[in-house]
Amino acid sequence: MSGLLKLRARVRVPVADVRRALTDAAALRVWLAEHAEVDLPRAYAFWGRYTPEGGAPRQRLLHADDRTLRFAWRIGGEETTVEIVLTPEEPHSTIIALTQSHVPDWSQVVAQAGPRSVLATFWSLSIANLVDFLEGREPTPKCDFSTPRMAEQVVIAAPPDDVFASLLDPEQVRRWFGCSLEVEPREGGRWAMGGGGRPETAAEIVDLHPGRRIDLDWGPFVSSWELEGSGGRTRFTFTHSGFDDEDPPYAGWAGWLSGVAELRRFHETRSGPVWLQSDIPGMPGDILVLPAGDAPVC
Incomplete structure (x- = not known):
């Protein structure tokens, strides 16, 4: 079974800063991936050892504007669709909402059932690092998919x-x-x-x-x-x-x-988790503490 992954997080910077970090190849190489190529509106790709099935770029840009980025990502034999939407909350605060289709349900994530089973936690770490990058903090080490250590x-x-x-x-x-x-x-x-x-x-x-x-x-x-x-x-x-x-x-x-x-x-920072929502298909309701729609990633 698979479904739609939904994540939402808050970052204390304006929308324009978030959009720049999402679409600048040098920034992507800090918070997201080992390699990145961006040439809007034609190309958007990332790959390398910090990306699942990252031996080659597998993304295809579908749409990009000031608030939305949408791309296809073929992984685990499926073409998935990733959409990132930026919503201004205050002059210096932005809500980042990410969805991805064809994400395996919780039981497959736990069982490590194929490369798509890592997508929920891959994006949880990536968005956490995006927030730290934007707020001037050192990103957490990325998961290296090329090593068994x-x-x-x-x-x-x-x-x-x-x-x-x-x-x-x-x-x-x-x-x-x-x-x-x-x-x-x-x-x-x-x-x-x-x-x-x-x-x-x-x-x-x-x-x-x-x-x-x-x-x-x-x-x-x-x-x-x-x-x-x-x-x-x-x-x-x-x-x-x-x-x-x-x-x-x-x-x-x-x-x-x-x-x-x-x-x-x-x-x-004592500011609490950045997360507002974590909806992994099939995840048991008692794993997260806070009500749906206001729950950090676990």
């Missing part, structure tokens, strides 16, 4: 104890990741999103060193979060290991990276 690092302007607490406290996780969380903060305890009723959203805490490290066993792979502090800042290193090198969990990696973008924002 995932080991990334960011610096968060907050002490390690504060960052560590925000990874285990359900109320804080709700505020930065937009998900409900059940947690037993001990080795052998559970760390479970969406109430913990689904195996795919639950992990076991297998290693816990307060303020320094958490290891989560998801069954197919292990996530490791390491924190190192200096001068009131935290170097946050996150790795995934133990999975099948022939089938890396790219959808999960991109989703976690988009969460790291919100974790940094939570500690550094």
Whole structure:
């Protein structure tokens, strides 16, 4: 099954700035892709290791004006349609609305069923990076679809104890990741999103060193979060290991990276998630905390 992906986010800059970042090839190479080519109204393409099936450009421009960008993107054997609409909210605030057709439903995303299963989290991370780019913040590392390894690092302007607490406290996780969380903060305890009723959203805490490290066993792979502090800042290193090198969990990696973008924002700006809507086809209603239409990406 497939359907329409719908994402909406807020960025604190005027529409013209957002449109420029969407249609300038140099900007696209910062927040979206390794390679980009833009020649409006004829061409709009991006490709490379940070793009699923990115060995060659696969986009075809359909329409572009001051508020709308629409292009076809052939991926996983299907021609999908991506539309990005910009709406001014205030003189210095813009709503970014993205839709994409032929996006697999939640069960296929969880099962990593083909290259289109990564599209929801690919765009979640990309839009989070677009917002940070526009607001003058360093983008979060992109998901590298060319490697079977995932080991990334960011610096968060907050002490390690504060960052560590925000990874285990359900109320804080709700505020930065937009998900409900059940947690037993001990080795052998559970760390479970969406109430913990689904195996795919639950992990076991297998290693816990307060303020320094958490290891989560998801069954197919292990996530490791390491924190190192200096001068009131935290170097946050996150790795995934133990999975099948022939089938890396790219959808999960991109989703976690988009969460790291919100974790940094939570500690550094206190402005809350950028997300207003995340509608992934078939996603269970209790995964996200906030009502539909006002829910951040999980």
